[in-house]
Amino acid sequence: MTTSSATLLDEPKPVDRPLRGRRGTFLRRLRADWPLLVMCAPTLAWLATFHYLPMLGNVMAFQDYNPYSGEGIAAFVNSEWVGLDNFRRLFESSDFWRALLNTLFYTILQLLFFFPIPIIVALVLNSINSYWVKAITQSILYLPHFLSWVIVVTISVRTLGSTGLLARLCEALGVRQPWLVGNPEAFPGLVLGQSIWKDAGWGVIIFLAALAGVDSHLHEAAAVDGAGKWRRLWHVTLPAIRPVVVLLLIMRLGDALSVGFEQFLLQRDAVGADKAEVLDTYVYFSGVLAGDWSYGTAAGLFKAVVGLVLILAANKVAHLVGESGVYQKA
Amino acid sequence: MTTPAHVSPKAAATTVSHRGRRGRRPSHASPWASETSFTEQLLKVLFIGGLLVAVLVPMAMVVVTSLSGPRSVSEQGGLVLIPKDLSLAAYQMVLSGGAVTKALIVSLVVTSVGTITATVMTILCSYGLSRPGSLWHRPILFTVLLTYLIGPSLIPVYLTMQTLHLLNTYAALVVPGLVSAFNIIILRTFFLGLPQELLDSARIDGAGEFTILRRIVLPLSKAPIAVVALFTAVSYWNSFFTALLYLNDANKWPLQLVLRQYVLQGQPVGVTNPNQTAQVSAPEVSVQMAVVVLAMIPVLIVYPFVQKHFVKGVVLGAVKG
Numbered sequence: 001m002t003t004s005s006a007t008l009l010d011e012p013k014p015v016d017r018p019l020r021g022r023r024g025t026f027l028r029r030l031r032a033d034w035p036l037l038v039m040c041a042p043t044l045a046w047l048a049t050f051h052y053l054p055m056l057g058n059v060m061a062f063q064d065y066n067p068y069s070g071e072g073i074a075a076f077v078n079s080e081w082v083g084l085d086n087f088r089r090l091f092e093s094s095d096f097w098r099a100l101l102n103t104l105f106y107t108i109l110q111l112l113f114f115f116p117i118p119i120i121v122a123l124v125l126n127s128i129n130s131y132w133v134k135a136i137t138q139s140i141l142y143l144p145h146f147l148s149w150v151i152v153v154t155i156s157v158r159t160l161g162s163t164g165l166l167a168r169l170c171e172a173l174g175v176r177q178p179w180l181v182g183n184p185e186a187f188p189g190l191v192l193g194q195s196i197w198k199d200a201g202w203g204v205i206i207f208l209a210a211l212a213g214v215d216s217h218l219h220e221a222a223a224v225d226g227a228g229k230w231r232r233l234w235h236v237t238l239p240a241i242r243p244v245v246v247l248l249l250i251m252r253l254g255d256a257l258s259v260g261f262e263q264f265l266l267q268r269d270a271v272g273a274d275k276a277e278v279l280d281t282y283v284y285f286s287g288v289l290a291g292d293w294s295y296g297t298a299a300g301l302f303k304a305v306v307g308l309v310l311i312l313a314a315n316k317v318a319h320l321v322g323e324s325g326v327y328q329k330a
Numbered sequence: 331m332t333t334p335a336h337v338s339p340k341a342a343a344t345t346v347s348h349r350g351r352r353g354r355r356p357s358h359a360s361p362w363a364s365e366t367s368f369t370e371q372l373l374k375v376l377f378i379g380g381l382l383v384a385v386l387v388p389m390a391m392v393v394v395t396s397l398s399g400p401r402s403v404s405e406q407g408g409l410v411l412i413p414k415d416l417s418l419a420a421y422q423m424v425l426s427g428g429a430v431t432k433a434l435i436v437s438l439v440v441t442s443v444g445t446i447t448a449t450v451m452t453i454l455c456s457y458g459l460s461r462p463g464s465l466w467h468r469p470i471l472f473t474v475l476l477t478y479l480i481g482p483s484l485i486p487v488y489l490t491m492q493t494l495h496l497l498n499t500y501a502a503l504v505v506p507g508l509v510s511a512f513n514i515i516i517l518r519t520f521f522l523g524l525p526q527e528l529l530d531s532a533r534i535d536g537a538g539e540f541t542i543l544r545r546i547v548l549p550l551s552k553a554p555i556a557v558v559a560l561f562t563a564v565s566y567w568n569s570f571f572t573a574l575l576y577l578n579d580a581n582k583w584p585l586q587l588v589l590r591q592y593v594l595q596g597q598p599v600g601v602t603n604p605n606q607t608a609q610v611s612a613p614e615v616s617v618q619m620a621v622v623v624l625a626m627i628p629v630l631i632v633y634p635f636v637q638k639h640f641v642k643g644v645v646l647g648a649v650k651g
Contacts (some may be wrong), residue, residue, distance in 0.1 A: 026465075035539035039458030040470050042451045046509045050476055050490060057486025072493040104393020122376055133378070139637055140382055144389075146629045148568030150590045157594070159388045161410030197384065262571055266594065275381040276557055287485050288575070308480055 061086055061298040070208050079294075086298035096299065098274070099282035106191065106259040106278065111252060113192055118203030119245065123237070125204065126211045138208070141201030149262040152198045156190065184275045187267070194263060210244040211237065246321065254314035257307050279303050331407040353499040370622035387411075389626075396420050396619035403613040420620035429580075429599040430588060430621055437585040441566040443627075444504040448566075449559045456517035457543050477511045484575075485530040487577070491576060502576035503584060507566055513558045521547060546612060560636040567628060585625050 024032075060076060062083060069078035090096050121141070126135050144152065159165045161181040170177040180186045214237060222232045261280035267278040267284075277285075283303070287296010347598075362487045391409040399415035422429045444597045459471055487506075524547065532542050548555070570586035575585060578601075601617055612620075 029465040033461075036461060036464050037466065037470075037544075039454040039505040039539070043455035043509050043514070044470065044473065046451070047473060047477065048528075050487060050506065051482060051509075052473075054482035054486035054490050055480065057489060060486065067489075071383065087529065089465075119383065124374060128374065128378075136383065137378055139634075142637070143630075143633060146564050146568075146633060148570065148586050150570055150586050151622055151625055154589070154593050155388045155392060158409050158619075159391070161408070165388070165409060165411070167403065167408070168406070197388075201381075201385065219386065265571065269560060269595070273544075281630055283484055288488065293485055294487075297483055297485045300485060304480060304483055311479060322447055 058297060058301050058304075060294050061301045063294055065297070067293065067296040082294075086294050088303070089295060090298050090302065095273075095277070095286070098280065099277045099279050102275065103257055103259055103278040105118070107252075107256045109192055110195065110259070111249075114195055114200065115249065115252065117200045119195060119207050119241075121200065122204045122207035122211060123233070125208060126237075136206070141204060143201070144198045145202035147198065149198075149260075149266060152194055153263065153266045156194050158290070160190070182270050187271045187275045191260075191263065191267075195260065206244060206248070207241060210241040214240040247318065250314040250318045254311035255307070256310055257303050294315055321327045333461075335564075348555055358422055379514070381496070386585055389401055392619050392622050392626075396616055396623045398616055400613050403615055408615065409619070417612065420616040421538060423617055424601060424620045424624065428601050429583075430585070430592075430601055430624070432581070433583050433588040434438070434583040434624060436503075436582060437567060438502060439626075440503045440584060441563055444507055444566040445559055445563040447504065448508045448510070448513075448562045451554065452513045452517055452558055453543075453555065454546070455509075456514050457547060459518050460521035462522075463518070474511050474514055475496075475508075488575060498578055498582070503569075503572055506572050506576075507562070507569065509622055510562070510565075513561060517554055520551060524550060556636050557639050560584075560632060563632065564629060585621075589621055589625050 057076070060079065062081060063076070064078040064082045064085075065075065065079045067075055069075050080151070125134055125137060128137075157164075161167070166180070167177050178186070180190055218240075219232055219234045222236050227235065257279055259278050259280075261278075261284075264276050264278050264281050265284065268281055269277075273285075279299070280303075283296050283300045286292055286299060290296075375553055391411050394413055395403070395410045397416050397420070398410045398419070399417040399419070400415045402410045402414040405414060408607060425434075455474070459467065459474070461467065491497055491502060491505075496505060528546060529542055531630055570584070573582075573584050573587045577587075580591075582619070588599055591597050592601065601621075
């Protein structure tokens with residue numbers, strides 16, 4: 001049983017339930033199942049109000065939305081329809097393209113330098129025999145994931161900034177201190193470092209679980225056949241965790257347009273929009289702060305639609321390469 | 331998902347908290363796995379040690395600086411690693427009833443109310459979705475899962491909040507985080523794995539669904555519920571953007587937003603209580619780090635208790651999600 005065979009909609013095989021047949025008239029099923037519906041009701045009400053209703057609000061991307069033309073829905077009714085004007089403005093805006101390219105740049109950066117780290121750490125941890133060393137290391141490595149971005153950015157600024165630990169270390173060694181904080185050139189590296197510090201440890205969990213699922217008989221058989229440690233790593237361990245690696249890689253690709261909104265929002269002022277503007281911050285600054293509601297919504301809608309296409313494409317690719325993908329047709 | 335029988339204890343112990351395996355250490359590694367040379371051991375120790383230092387030292391420095399007196403701070407310039415003098419002055423200032431105290435209370439209340447409400451909603455919905463074949467089961471599940479794929483953009487949500495007159499209220503901090511499909515999937519998957527015979531026998535005895543949930547399912551599900559509650563609490567506690575977006579009134583700001591304003595952007599927020607004459611004073615950087623520590627403490631307190639449970643939940647959620 002590999003973890004990757006789990007999919008969103010898979011359910012245990014229906015067991016015989018003498019009390020609850022699938023069949024029966026609507027009323028009979030309603031009489032039997034109404035408590036379950038009542039239980040789902042609060043969540044459904046929330047989803048309707050704060051998820052699906054605002055999705056209808058996306059129509060304002062095709063309007064010149066005027067918030068003063070009415071209260072609530074009336075503002076939508078009274079606003080003028082402008083077709084694809086907002087999107088035309090969007091695609092003609094160099095700021096938008098910069099935000100899009102920055103987003104893709106940071107995604108690629110993360111795929112190259114962030115993604116492999118949890119795998120390596122998991123492999124090293126997995127090769128340690130002491131239970132306690134492993135347990136304590138894991139607990140400590142997971143911890144930064146639970147700190148907020150405000151804290152992580154603060155800590156990184158204070159540690160790597162001009163008066164921080166790094167400065168003193170460089171002083172002691174007699175080296176010139178590299179300019180890391182507030183330097184647009186160094187910003188990608190800084191962002192990457194922050195992400196790794198915060199979340200790489202957390203990423204280890206899933207690979208460790210995959211490694212735990214590797215059948216030890218395979219290792220034993222390979223060892224008997226004379227395979228050394230590295231050969232076993234290559235021929236037994238890595239193939240065994242391949243499905244999880246592929247799955248996570250594909251999921252990350254499907255999420256290529258999101259690179260950590262809060263992290264960039266917090267540092268955009270310090271390094272400037274040139275390096276720190278990504279799609280999410282662009283929606284916020286051009287839409288909410290500049291008050292250009294329809295334009296911001298158009299940018300948001302663009303991100304949502306392209307994101308959806310990417311996820312579906314990624315899942316398709318997962319099927320093609322023989323993995324089970326994130327979800328399957330039920 | 332029980333551990334398959336053919337997996338050796340060694341493999342099963344690799345994740346810290348495999349159910350029921352905790353504390354059972356492998357008495358010996360398999361002979362074919364123990365051919366490690368000294369150099370290799372050394373490299374591993376250095377590698378792991380390096381990781382731990384990189385994670386712990388910056389956090390330790392924040393804590394130490396918040397406890398440092400003026401002498402340590404002026405001597406070392408910025409953050410302090412080894413203090414010369416200790417003092418609690420920074421905490422006395424921060425907790426004296428000024429903006430930080432207020433923000434701390436806001437954060438605590440919002441986090442508690444939000445976590446309790448969201449967890450109850452998640453438990454109910456997960457249980458409501460845990461019986462495949464029940465009325466409208468598929469459409470409801472689909473409605474929940476679809477949120478993974480598509481979501482509204484920022485601005486229509488903002489307008490919805492505005493229409494409902496939630497802007498600039500504390501409710502605006504609670505409402506947006508109430509539902510998480512991820513948490514629903516974690517719990518639902520756990521509920522589906524419970525022995526159905528148990529639930530059926532209760533049904534035969536005439537128990538309603540609410541009774542079954544309260545008397546049978548909940549006592550069996552403490553661990554996953556703790557994990558879901560932790561995830562929810564952490565996301566409430568850590569969120570600053572919700573407050574930035576929906577609150578204009580700086581008086582209502584939660585701790586994370588005050589932290590951003592005061593520590594990251596270096597703008598004054600009125601740390602001390604204006605009605606009290608200052609009896610204590612601490613170096614600016616100590617005060618700032620005291621705010622950071624206050625923002626970390628709840629997480630650090632809850633973390634060890636829940637930590638041992640969450641491996642399983644995360645693996646389920648991540649793969650399913």
